Amino acid sequence: MELLKLKEEENEIVIRANNLTVSTREEKSWWRRKATRSKKTILNNVSACMKTGDFVAIIGPSGAGKTTFLTSLAGKCNLVSSGSIAVNNTEVVNIRSGLIELVPQFDVFMDHLTVSEHLIFMTEMKLGSVNEEENRNHLTFLILELKLKALENNTIRSLSGGEKRLLSLATSLIVSPIILICDEPTTGLDSYNASLVIGVLKKLSQGKIVICTVHQPSSDLFNEFNSVCLMSEGNLVFCGSQSECKNQFERLKLHCPVNFNPAEFYIRAISNGSVEFLENNQEPCFRTGSSLTLPQIKTCQRNWFKQIQLLIWRSSLSINRDFKDYLLQLFVSTLISSMIIGTCYVGISGRTQRGVQDLKGFLWLMCSEVSFSLSYVALYAFEGDLTLFKREVGVYRTSAFYVCRFLCLLPKCLIWPIAYVLIVTLAVELPNYILTAFKFSFALIITAIASSAYGLGMGALFTSTGVMGDVMPCADLPLFIMSGAFIRLSSLPIWLLPLKYISHFYYGMDAVSNIYWRQIDTIDCPTNSTSICYKDGIAVLTENGYSNNISENYLGFAFVTVLWNLLGYYGLKREENKGYIY
Numbered sequence: 001m002e003l004l005k006l007k008e009e010e011n012e013i014v015i016r017a018n019n020l021t022v023s024t025r026e027e028k029s030w031w032r033r034k035a036t037r038s039k040k041t042i043l044n045n046v047s048a049c050m051k052t053g054d055f056v057a058i059i060g061p062s063g064a065g066k067t068t069f070l071t072s073l074a075g076k077c078n079l080v081s082s083g084s085i086a087v088n089n090t091e092v093v094n095i096r097s098g099l100i101e102l103v104p105q106f107d108v109f110m111d112h113l114t115v116s117e118h119l120i121f122m123t124e125m126k127l128g129s130v131n132e133e134e135n136r137n138h139l140t141f142l143i144l145e146l147k148l149k150a151l152e153n154n155t156i157r158s159l160s161g162g163e164k165r166l167l168s169l170a171t172s173l174i175v176s177p178i179i180l181i182c183d184e185p186t187t188g189l190d191s192y193n194a195s196l197v198i199g200v201l202k203k204l205s206q207g208k209i210v211i212c213t214v215h216q217p218s219s220d221l222f223n224e225f226n227s228v229c230l231m232s233e234g235n236l237v238f239c240g241s242q243s244e245c246k247n248q249f250e251r252l253k254l255h256c257p258v259n260f261n262p263a264e265f266y267i268r269a270i271s272n273g274s275v276e277f278l279e280n281n282q283e284p285c286f287r288t289g290s291s292l293t294l295p296q297i298k299t300c301q302r303n304w305f306k307q308i309q310l311l312i313w314r315s316s317l318s319i320n321r322d323f324k325d326y327l328l329q330l331f332v333s334t335l336i337s338s339m340i341i342g343t344c345y346v347g348i349s350g351r352t353q354r355g356v357q358d359l360k361g362f363l364w365l366m367c368s369e370v371s372f373s374l375s376y377v378a379l380y381a382f383e384g385d386l387t388l389f390k391r392e393v394g395v396y397r398t399s400a401f402y403v404c405r406f407l408c409l410l411p412k413c414l415i416w417p418i419a420y421v422l423i424v425t426l427a428v429e430l431p432n433y434i435l436t437a438f439k440f441s442f443a444l445i446i447t448a449i450a451s452s453a454y455g456l457g458m459g460a461l462f463t464s465t466g467v468m469g470d471v472m473p474c475a476d477l478p479l480f481i482m483s484g485a486f487i488r489l490s491s492l493p494i495w496l497l498p499l500k501y502i503s504h505f506y507y508g509m510d511a512v513s514n515i516y517w518r519q520i521d522t523i524d525c526p527t528n529s530t531s532i533c534y535k536d537g538i539a540v541l542t543e544n545g546y547s548n549n550i551s552e553n554y555l556g557f558a559f560v561t562v563l564w565n566l567l568g569y570y571g572l573k574r575e576e577n578k579g580y581i582y
């Protein structure tokens with residue numbers, strides 16, 4: 001593990017918690033301002049110190065506050081806290097990313113990727129190009145050390161729990177952190193995999209600090225740790241070397257029976273109240289004269305465009321593996337529905353008074369099918385990846401992730417409208433068929449892009465609450481009423497007009513209506529007709545309140561696309577600010 005060790009001449013690292021108190025926030029109902037959940041103290045005045053070479057096991061009964069302590073040490077706790085945590089003399093929250101890595105209890109990956117694709121992605125993001133020899137060697141070394149060589153081409157979803165743990169560890173070690181914090185690295189693993197993981201961690205601890213919470217470790221596993229922290233009800237009962245812990249218990253006449261698991265013995269003693277606090281008579285944490293500057297580690301922040309390129313590469317790998325589903329979705333969403341529309345409207349023409357109504361319905365269906373399908377696909381784009389995104393905070397910029405999601409929708413925005421137009425327009429009588437179909441496709445592609453921005457924006461704003469599926473129809477309703485398919489736009493009250501200008505349905509309908517009706521120079525009007533007779537296509541446009549200028553629609557599309565994307569970005573940023581998920 002030479003690569004992972006701090007070099008001899010590098011400074012000693014000390015992480016120190018000083019009077020750390022962590023509590024939950026008081027929750028109040030918003031209407032009565034009455035407390036619905038009172039404040040709860042999770043960590044109570046905890047002080048501890050760990051230094052280079054420490055391989056620490058944090059043990060204690062369930063709910064003792066072990067995970068909260070770990071995440072606080074990593075600077076990733078989102079709860080209210082007082083006191084301080086510092087590495088050497090630098091507050092943990094001010095430490096450069098990569099110096100401390102947290103391996104949470106639950107692994108979150110993009111499951112469709114293979115092990116090597118995932119590691120390449122992370123190396124590219126965190127270290128720089130894998131084509132650089134140093135980075136390639138480091139990656140190869142990690143794969144070998146963490147026994148991932150045989151699994152390189154396996155997809156992550158096919159890995160066992162232990163293999164996923166090793167992959168999580170490898171991911172955290174890409175940047176060679178100086179402090180590695182693992183939450184229950186052995187939970188759910190069989191004894192072989194548990195000792196494999198602990199063995200790797202122990203090796204790593206030479207030259208680093210490795211801190212782990214462990215649940216019911218076997219005696220053999222527990223003995224691998226050289227330090228132990230005992231926690232009970234938010235208090236740190238003891239934190240020091242294994243031998244000092246044993247001595248302290250023996251001073252209280254609490255002798256661990258031969259062949260009895262010491263970890264279990266300690267936990268029982270603190271759970272039944274036999275022990276409240278133990279002294280720690282160890283040497284002080286800082287050796288006099290040791291330097292307090294933090295070591296430099298190699299990290300790399302890729303530029304924004306490179307981040308987008310890497311994120312798109314990762315998403316495309318995932319899409320490739322699901323290509324059959326993608327085709328099925330295309331088939332169901334576009335082919336079948338466009339065939340149904342085509343069949344219902346077969347033979348219609350806007351050159352007769354009867355055909356005017358049919359044509360308006362046809363244009364509306366074409367436009368709304370494209371809008372609805374794309375906006376609902378985009379709506380769920382973040383749902384599955386929100387946890388992954390929150391785990392990867394700091395690896396890439398939120399805006400890069402958002403732009404990647406938007407760009408990944410563009411192939412659909414291109415293929416779906418073209419497929420629609422090709423099929424549905426076969427059924428109706430179009431003037432200048434090829435040119436009109438081409439113009440329809442273009443207008444619907446732009447409609448699809450604006451609809452995707454709308455869906456993505458709504459999804460990002462409401463993803464974490466899970467109510468986007470309920471909110472979306474309510475938001476859709478006023479927007480699609482503005483399309484002019486159900487109400488004459490000229491008769492809208494003035495205060496409703498702003499809604500028209502943020503409606504992608506309006507711009508879509510206005511564009512396709514202009515494309516079609518401007519080519520209809522005469523509409524038959526039977527002499528015995530008692531209802532209104534439209535003279536030509538322009539009269540239809542005027543009667544329905546559509547604009548005279550198609551280029552205004554494209555400006556409108558640009559406006560709503562930017563608007564919804566900005567709102568979506570704000571929603572995602574809000575999720576990022578809620579903090580790390582562990």
Ligand SMILES: Nc1ncnc2c1ncn2[C@@H]1O[C@H](COP(=O)(O)OP(=O)(O)OP(=O)(O)O)[C@@H](O)[C@H]1O
Nearest residue numbers: 024040042060061062063064065066067068069079
């Ligand atoms: N975000 C939170 N909001 C409210 N309560 C919380 C929060 N995080 C932790 N707690 C509470 O704090 C206590 C300690 O939780 P923590 O997860 O740190 O314990 P633990 O020792 O790791 O438990 P276990 O061994 O079961 O994982 C628990 O009672 C838990 O319910």
